[in-house]
Amino acid sequence: MSKLSELPNIGTVMEKRLASVRIYDAETLRDIGSREAFERLLAYEGDTCFCSLCGLEGAVQNVRWHSLSREKKQELKDYFQSLK
DSSP states (O other): OOOGGGSTTOOHHHHHHHHTTTOOSHHHHHHHHHHHHHHHHHHHHSOOOHHHHHHHHHHHHTSOGGGSOHHHHHHHHHHHHHTO
């Protein structure tokens, strides 16, 4: 099992946040995907930002979130706004 903090965009703070919603390793994050992980954080914390969603997606794709395509960022933005 790979440590979450070995993924791009996942530092010690995000690793602890993910552990609080029962995501303990990189394989689990990849399996459930960024949206499910984000929804778990949102349900647990009550307020999670768009940048967290982008960071999670980047981690799943194994890239810095700044490198996500414009189309993917727009897709994530639309999804994020649909949750409000």
